[in-house]
Amino acid sequence: MLRGLSTVSFYADDVAAAGKWYAELLGFEPYFVRPEQGPPAYVEFRIGDFQQELGIVDRRYAAHGKSDQAGGAVLYWHVDDVEATFDKLLSMGATVHEKPVERGPGFVTASVIDPFGNILGVMYNQHYLDVATAH
Template identity: 35%
Template sequence: MAASNFLGLRTVIYAAPNLGETKEWYTKALGIEPYFDQPFYVGFNVGGFELGLDPNLPLVEGSTLTYWGVPDIEAGVQHILDLGATSHSAIQDVGDGIKVAAIRDPFGNVVGLIENPHVSL
């Protein structure tokens, strides 16, 4: 069997037109400080994956949605909403104990959250 050409998720980058404000919001939302903090890019290490903020990336809503794992979807969504995000899609049980939701951060990016009891990282 041939090895996959894909190694797995490494980085998700969100538009950050106001980098300082966006960095502050994501620092609160994630509960961690960025590991890389420059005027052209801010990077957070989230469970071994990178959440990046790029002030030069245009905000474009497309068909791609990235889900970040959370241990408790209800608490995770509420935490993000309390920080000024809005609901993009309500919490849904998609079967087999897996729940998903999506929020829109205060800057217009759509961020997915997933509670999946079958995956532990």
């Protein structure tokens, strides 16, 4: 059911500063920034052989707000049907972390807390499908 890494989301209070830090670490600038003008709320890098996504999101958009503890990353696994997978996870004892949300055309995310306390993200991601098809 889980087809591969789709997107890793990190949260930051200052997305511009975090984007610069990751650009320095990775050696290249993000390919996607929104909004295009003004302070960014989201920046995204494509990394590795399959060009997986590392997104840095304004912490205001985190499903459960700001935490004072380290962490906050949600790993999204690509699935073909977010709603069906989300329902199956709930039926297996997971609890809702974030209900399915359309993030834009071809991008839907959801996350659950598994019975062991881990956050599991699932995502329909057209970019993942395009890369997988090309390989």
